[in-house]
Amino acid sequence: MSLDLLKDKGTPIEKQKFTWRDIVQKPISKLNDDAFTRIRIILMNGIEHEANRFSHFFARVNKEMQLPLAKIRRIEQHQQTMINWLLGADHSPLETTIGYEQVAIEVTAAVAQKEPDSYLAQNYRYGLLEDFDHMYRYSALMDRLEGKDANNILQNYTDVITGRPTIIEHRDPEDDLRNHYDRKNAAFITKLHALTIMSGEQQTHNYYMNIGPLFSDPIARQLYAEIAHIEEQHVTQYESIIDPHETLMEKWLMHEATEIYNYYSCVAYETDPRIKAIWERFLDYELGQFQVVKELFKKVENRDPEEVISAKLPDPIEYKSQRDFIRDVLKEEVGFRSVGKDFVKTPEEESRISREYRDQLNSQGSPSESVATGYIYKPGTELNNLDLVVKH
Ligand SMILES: [Fe+2]
Ligand SMILES: [Fe+2]
Ligand SMILES: [Fe+2]
Numbered sequence: 070m071s072l073d074l075l076k077d078k079g080t081p082i083e084k085q086k087f088t089w090r091d092i093v094q095k096p097i098s099k100l101n102d103d104a105f106t107r108i109r110i111i112l113m114n115g116i117e118h119e120a121n122r123f124s125h126f127f128a129r130v131n132k133e134m135q136l137p138l139a140k141i142r143r144i145e146q147h148q149q150t151m152i153n154w155l156l157g158a159d160h161s162p163l164e165t166t167i168g169y170e171q172v173a174i175e176v177t178a179a180v181a182q183k184e185p186d187s188y189l190a191q192n193y194r195y196g197l198l199e200d201f202d203h204m205y206r207y208s209a210l211m212d213r214l215e216g217k218d219a220n221n222i223l224q225n226y227t228d229v230i231t232g233r234p235t236i237i238e239h240r241d242p243e244d245d246l247r248n249h250y251d252r253k254n255a256a257f258i259t260k261l262h263a264l265t266i267m268s269g270e271q272q273t274h275n276y277y278m279n280i281g282p283l284f285s286d287p288i289a290r291q292l293y294a295e296i297a298h299i300e301e302q303h304v305t306q307y308e309s310i311i312d313p314h315e316t317l318m319e320k321w322l323m324h325e326a327t328e329i330y331n332y333y334s335c336v337a338y339e340t341d342p343r344i345k346a347i348w349e350r351f352l353d354y355e356l357g358q359f360q361v362v363k364e365l366f367k368k369v370e371n372r373d374p375e376e377v378i379s380a381k382l383p384d385p386i387e388y389k390s391q392r393d394f395i396r397d398v399l400k401e402e403v404g405f406r407s408v409g410k411d412f413v414k415t416p417e418e419e420s421r422i423s424r425e426y427r428d429q430l431n432s433q434g435s436p437s438e439s440v441a442t443g444y445i446y447k448p449g450t451e452l453n454n455l456d457l458v459v460k461h
């Protein structure tokens with residue numbers, strides 16, 4: 070399937086219509102559907118969410134654009150709802166959390182290997198090892214609270230071991246900002262990657278902020294508070310790699326292009342035919358939305374859209390287990406730290422401000438350490454527990 074962003078018209082926005090039955094479809098099967106179907110659902114929810122939030126921000130600072138923004142934003146709202154509601158109520162909030170971290174690990178790893186800018190690739194590898202550790206901490210929480218094995222959700226695609234320990238991921242904001250790509254010279258794929266990963270991290274931050282207070286277990290409440298803090302750092306880090314000199318029209322065009330690219334990637338890898346039909350439909354919708362924004366861009370900025378995007382999409386994001394790559398990164402880079410906008414190779418080189426910052430934050434204990442005390446991941450935890458019950 071090859072697409073031309075400038076020529077393919079997709080579905081005209083007037084025809085992008087929904088009903089409530091259409092919006093609220095049968096959820097996926099938690100255990101029978103492939104874990105990568107859930108990964109795509111979670112990521113696409115984040116991509117649509119960012120489309121919506123960005124559009125609201127734009128509308129708040131630009132009167133002339135409010136109507137076209139509102140029209141397209143309403144469609145994004147329906148798209149996001151349809152996608153997010155594909156996660157069924159049989160997913161506990163903690164199981165969905167495991168899904169969110171699997172997205173952060175597997176998608177970031179796929180992106181890190183395809184990113185042509187070596188500094189940004191390093192940035193993705195750096196963030197990846199932190200989400201990798203979150204997975205371990207939440208798996209410990211799941212074992213403790215629900216007696217469940219996180220691997221039921223992960224389906225063997227992702228390892229459950231420690232990464233860069235969460236306790237030391239807390240940094241001073243000065244060590245979270247990064248250099249940004251240059252909008253005039255950056256490759257199209259570089260811009261698509263940055264917006265994709267930023268959107269994923271942002272929805273993870275939102276999700277933890279919303280569900281953290283729903284837990285009654287005191288360690289769970291603290292752990293969500295702690296990891297939500299890291300996700301806020303991750304959003305800070307990833308939004309800072311996007312060129313802030315892009316105009317808002319340029320950013321709108323990039324948002325639509327990023328949605329197209331992501332649906333295109335989902336279509337390429339989806340194994341569930343019913344879900345694939347949704348990705349195909351929304352790919353056509355985004356192409357239709359892109360046409361509208363492209364015309365507005367030409368009119369308002371009097372520039373060629375190809376200064377911002379390329380007509381041809383890069384290869385799709387690879388939805389497959391990145392275990393071997395991640396193990397290598399873990400071995401080589403777990404000791405890396407970020408200092409200012411750069412990375413250093415040993416913990417000893419870390420900045421004093423970040424050390425002091427987290428010493429204060431962790432001075433009354435660390436939830437991510439407490440939750441994992443005595444926890445070593447073993448496959449089939451549920452069966453082991455059952456065994457104990459039977460013996461007693
Ligand atoms: Fe959308
Ligand atoms: Fe995370
Ligand atoms: Fe993260």
Ligand SMILES: [Fe+2]
Pocket residue numbers: 120145324325328355358
């Ligand atoms: Fe869109």
